[in-house]
Amino acid sequence: MRKVGGVTVQAGRGYAKGRAKRREILGQAMALFGEVGYRGASLREIATRCGLSHPGLLHHFPTKQSLLLAVLEHRDEVDSAELLSGRTGLAVLRGLVDLTALNATRPGIVELFTVLSGEATAAGHPAHAYFAQRYQTTVRTVEHAYEQAGADGVLQPGIEAAAAARQFVALMDGLQIQWLLSHRRLDMAGILRAHLQAQLTVPLAAGSSLG
Amino acid sequence: MRKVGGVTVQAGRGYAKGRAKRREILGQAMALFGEVGYRGASLREIATRCGLSHPGLLHHFPTKQSLLLAVLEHRDEVDSAELLSGRTGLAVLRGLVDLTALNATRPGIVELFTVLSGEATAAGHPAHAYFAQRYQTTVRTVEHAYEQAGADGVLQPGIEAAAAARQFVALMDGLQIQWLLSHRRLDMAGILRAHLQAQLTVPLAAGSSLG
DNA sequence: CCTACCGATCGGTAGG
DNA sequence: CCTACCGATCGGTAGG
Numbered sequence: 528m529r530k531v532g533g534v535t536v537q538a539g540r541g542y543a544k545g546r547a548k549r550r551e552i553l554g555q556a557m558a559l560f561g562e563v564g565y566r567g568a569s570l571r572e573i574a575t576r577c578g579l580s581h582p583g584l585l586h587h588f589p590t591k592q593s594l595l596l597a598v599l600e601h602r603d604e605v606d607s608a609e610l611l612s613g614r615t616g617l618a619v620l621r622g623l624v625d626l627t628a629l630n631a632t633r634p635g636i637v638e639l640f641t642v643l644s645g646e647a648t649a650a651g652h653p654a655h656a657y658f659a660q661r662y663q664t665t666v667r668t669v670e671h672a673y674e675q676a677g678a679d680g681v682l683q684p685g686i687e688a689a690a691a692a693r694q695f696v697a698l699m700d701g702l703q704i705q706w707l708l709s710h711r712r713l714d715m716a717g718i719l720r721a722h723l724q725a726q727l728t729v730p731l732a733a734g735s736s737l738g
Numbered sequence: 739m740r741k742v743g744g745v746t747v748q749a750g751r752g753y754a755k756g757r758a759k760r761r762e763i764l765g766q767a768m769a770l771f772g773e774v775g776y777r778g779a780s781l782r783e784i785a786t787r788c789g790l791s792h793p794g795l796l797h798h799f800p801t802k803q804s805l806l807l808a809v810l811e812h813r814d815e816v817d818s819a820e821l822l823s824g825r826t827g828l829a830v831l832r833g834l835v836d837l838t839a840l841n842a843t844r845p846g847i848v849e850l851f852t853v854l855s856g857e858a859t860a861a862g863h864p865a866h867a868y869f870a871q872r873y874q875t876t877v878r879t880v881e882h883a884y885e886q887a888g889a890d891g892v893l894q895p896g897i898e899a900a901a902a903a904r905q906f907v908a909l910m911d912g913l914q915i916q917w918l919l920s921h922r923r924l925d926m927a928g929i930l931r932a933h934l935q936a937q938l939t940v941p942l943a944a945g946s947s948l949g
Numbered sequence: 950c951c952t953a954c955c956g957a958t959c960g961g962t963a964g965g
Numbered sequence: 966c967c968t969a970c971c972g973a974t975c976g977g978t979a980g981g
Contacts, residue, residue: 541844562860566778570960582962583966600833638859648849648918649773666916685936690929697929700915701908705877707859708870718901718908725896727805732960771979793978794950802976 551577551588554653555599561638565595565654593655593685599643599657603638616675620666620695620723621731627699630714631706641703665723666692681729691726758780760798762788764797768809772849775857776806777864803864810854810868813847822879827886830879831906832942839927842917852914877903891942902937907935 547678559568570591574584588594598616610622610629621706630637647654703713724731766787770779781802785795791942799805821833821840858865881903887893913926935942 563862564775564777564857564860566775567857569958571958581960582968583973585961586966591963640855643918644915645853646775646778648852648915650776651774659921662916662919682949687932690932693913693924693929694909694933697909697912697916699912701910701912702857702904703871704859705904705908708855708866710874711872713770713904716788720905721898722905728824734924781977782975791951792976793952795950796977800977 545587548577548579552584552587552594553601555597556594557602557639558635560595560598561642563637564642565591566646566650570594582651595654598639600656602639603661605634615627616672616679617681617727619672620676623669623695623699624716624720624723624731627702627719630703631711631715633708637703639709641700641707644700662696667698669695676727679711681727683726683728686726695719695723758800759788759790763790763798764807765807767805768813769846771806771809772853775853776802776863777857779807800937806865809850810864810865813850814872817847822931826891827883828892828938829891830883831887834880834910835927835931835934835942836904838913838930842922842926845918845922847868848914851920852911855889855911873907877907879908887938892938894937894939897937906934921922933935 552573556568556573558575559573562568568636569581571581571585574581577584584594587599606626610626611619614622619620643654644658646652647658649655670688672690673682673686673695674689677686677688698719702713702718706713706715746798758874763784767779767784770787771949773779776830778824781795782792784805788795795805817837817944822830825833828848854865855869857863857870859868883895884902884906885891888897888899909930913924913929917924917926931942
């Protein structure tokens with residue numbers, strides 16, 4: 528097998544087609560889960576949007592739950608790694624403000640995580656463990672970022688990293704709810720940036736995604 | 739009809755029983771909607787929990803949607819009015835911190851609003867209009883509270899009421915998500931109070947629900 | 950308030 | 966990858 532223009536050809540041709548279909552399924556599933564939640568989404572509707580029968584879809588993902596987890600893991604791979612890798616301290620927080628600005632151009636992704644995180648607060652939900660783990664990791668990352676920022680001397684006095692981390696993550700989630708319910712008439716990134724700026728002794732960069 | 743010990747008797751007896759059953763249905767529906775959302779809840783399950791057949795339930799609430807809206811309006815009557823009436827400025831914000839502390843003793847109510855507000859961000863959801871309206875009203879109330887607090891001279895300089903209101907409401911929602919996903923190991927009211935305190939020039943009261 | 954039923958839809962499987 | 970089917974469950978109605 529060799530690659531040409533990112534597509535594996537010859538012996539791998541069938542596999543490449545399968546992988547492309549897999550990506551299409553993940554995209555359509557992400558959109559529908561975001562529109563109506565996990566429970567509200569049907570395999571038949573997702574399959575139809577991909578030009579498949581629903582047993583055809585189950586050939587790629589054996590159960591509905593496996594499709595859900597694949598969607599969530601796919602999003603994490605694409606996003607978190609890209610915007611947060613190799614950063615420490617204030618740069619992590621700036622990266623999360625930039626991620627919020629980016630998400631304002633991707634309503635489908637905001638809907639996905641807002642609808643599913645609400646649904647998954649219930650103990651029996653198939654993504655409950657995933658979200659519980661995800662929040663623990665995220666809060667810890669943000670907490671370390673605040674600790675480092677404090678050590679770097681850019682934080683206002685009296686700011687506790689643990690509480691500040693919980694507040695920062697809560698703000699991101701709560702602003703997404705308001706953004707969706709106000710039909711996107713809300714500057715999520717601006718409001719988040721204002722919150723962060725008020726905790727700092729130095730000005731944040733202008734707000735682009737530059738390091 | 740006359741009332742004895744809060745229960746209407748004699749000619750009103752049947753009505754009182756009907757109203758008691760209605761309240762029982764509202765309570766069980768609130769619990770199940772909170773556990774599994776609107777879509778995940780079935781009329782049969784709610785009815786069974788009340789000792790009814792599901793057509794029996796539909797005698798009290800003609801459609802599933804009417805039951806949902808009745809549950810939401812019932813909660814608003816009981817809560818918002820009681821804790822926020824007749825307050826202005828900082829007292830409104832203090833009332834919301836106290837409401838958060840109260841909610842930490844009522845997981846069912848927190849689940850209800852967290853699950854449903856996520857579900858209802860979708861445009862077609864039967865409670866979408868309700869939540870859109872509710873957030874607009876809440877944000878405006880909190881914004882006016884910040885404006886009044888600023889006029890009263892208890893706010894740190896540079897705090898904009900509009901952004902501060904969005905932040906405050908977002909924090910309440912986001913902390914509820916984290917609270918549920920961390921199996922209630924989180925001091926929601928304490929973290930919210932710390933956020934508010936950092937914006938003030940005066941100390942908040944000790945944190946009881948005293949005016 | 951009940952039993953009995955309607956048509957629709959669900960996730961998943963059989964068999965090819 | 967398909968058609969055809971499974972048992973289960975859904976919201977709502979008929980009729981009493």
